[in-house]
Amino acid sequence: MAALVGRRTLMQALRLQRAERDIACRLAAASSCSRQHAFSVQFSPSSRLNGHGGVTRHYSSDSKDDLRVRYLDGEDSGIVVIGINRPKAKNAISKNLVKMMFEAVEDIKKNNKVRSVILCSLVPGIFCAGADLKERAKMHQSEVGPFVSKARVLITELGNLPTPTIAAIDGAALGGGLEMALACDIRIASNTAKMGLVETKLAIIPGAGGTQRLSRVIGVSLAKELIFAARVIDGTEACRLGLVSHSVEQNQSGDAAYLRALELAREINPQGPIAVRMAKLAINQGIEVDLSTGLAIEEACYAQVIPTKDRLEGLAAFKEKRRPQFKGE
Numbered sequence: 001m002a003a004l005v006g007r008r009t010l011m012q013a014l015r016l017q018r019a020e021r022d023i024a025c026r027l028a029a030a031s032s033c034s035r036q037h038a039f040s041v042q043f044s045p046s047s048r049l050n051g052h053g054g055v056t057r058h059y060s061s062d063s064k065d066d067l068r069v070r071y072l073d074g075e076d077s078g079i080v081v082i083g084i085n086r087p088k089a090k091n092a093i094s095k096n097l098v099k100m101m102f103e104a105v106e107d108i109k110k111n112n113k114v115r116s117v118i119l120c121s122l123v124p125g126i127f128c129a130g131a132d133l134k135e136r137a138k139m140h141q142s143e144v145g146p147f148v149s150k151a152r153v154l155i156t157e158l159g160n161l162p163t164p165t166i167a168a169i170d171g172a173a174l175g176g177g178l179e180m181a182l183a184c185d186i187r188i189a190s191n192t193a194k195m196g197l198v199e200t201k202l203a204i205i206p207g208a209g210g211t212q213r214l215s216r217v218i219g220v221s222l223a224k225e226l227i228f229a230a231r232v233i234d235g236t237e238a239c240r241l242g243l244v245s246h247s248v249e250q251n252q253s254g255d256a257a258y259l260r261a262l263e264l265a266r267e268i269n270p271q272g273p274i275a276v277r278m279a280k281l282a283i284n285q286g287i288e289v290d291l292s293t294g295l296a297i298e299e300a301c302y303a304q305v306i307p308t309k310d311r312l313e314g315l316a317a318f319k320e321k322r323r324p325q326f327k328g329e
Contacts, residue, residue: 065085067082067085068085068122079116079262079265080116080117080118081117081118082117083120085122089129089134090172091128092128092129092133105154105157116163116269117161117163117164118168119168120261123171124170124171125172127169127170127172127177128177129175130176130198148208151207155179155209156209159213163280164280166261166265167261169187169188169190169193169235169244170189170250171190172193172194174194174197175206179210180208186261187238188246189239190235190249191235191236192234192235194234195235195238195243195244197210197227199230205227235247246260272308272314273328274308275310278304279301309329313326313327
């Protein structure tokens with residue numbers, strides 16, 4: 001009976017995800033513009049040689065550069081780096097940034113070769129300052145609700161990506177910026193990073209999932225305390241509270257969290273991609289239900305990996321004492 005309930009719950013979850021994707025597509029189409037597909041984050045050759053893969057930052061006031069997406073290659077093939085790049089606006093969330101992130105997320109969902117995603121900033125000292133309040137001030141009151149709804153759907157879509165997502169927080173992540181990070185599976189912060197849901201300072205509340213996701217990550221009481229007081233904490237404290245998985249000492253180039261995120265993505269990369277996706281789905285859906293139903297969801301997800309070629313490849317590699325070559329099939 002529990003297995004049947006689990007399968008029904010899983011199917012409902014999959015249908016819900018499809019519905020959310022349809023909504024996201026419609027919203028993205030509503031804000032349509034030709035795709036800026038060649039977002040180019042450039043990586044420093046010297047950093048690549050020593051295994052760090054550091055980002056070389058290039059700034060521009062052109063709105064098409066607000067977001068840069070890099071599909072890594074070589075040994076890092078399968079890792080996608082999404083870099084926010086609005087230095088003059090402290091990476092604040094604008095209409096254009098929302099549109100570009102929708103496009104990037106949609107492209108990633110369609111690419112079954114993607115193994116993991118890193119969300120980071122290309123601007124030193126800032127992850128994302130939250131909503132673009134200068135743009136918001138120019139909006140008519142009737143525009144605010146629909147824009148916040150679009151941002152909420154975007155962050156939900158980010159959370160629903162089937163592959164693992166890692167937020168690399170090397171600077172301030174405030175308001176909507178922290179909400180984006182909360183939608184990621186794993187958060188890594190530099191010790192000097194600043195984080196907080198500070199909306200009550202503006203007499204509003206977190207509107208893109210912050211009240212729900214923060215509570216699930218650090219617990220209801222602590223989430224209430226941080227949100228009610230609009231408190232900002234550093235990376236070290238965030239790690240102590242469980243808001244981030246790792247706090248790393250910031251380096252001179254200001255990308256310590258990114259480098260640690262890249263190391264983690266490289267750990268995930270060689271694992272069976274279908275298995276990783278099913279593990280994420282089982283965890284995400286199971287955590288919202290009772291244990292019995294959660295175990296049934298796990299069983300249903302496990303059933304999805306049994307007929308895969310990757311499972312047979314894993315067994316063969318174990319027998320032959322070699323590294324498996326998974327293809328996501």
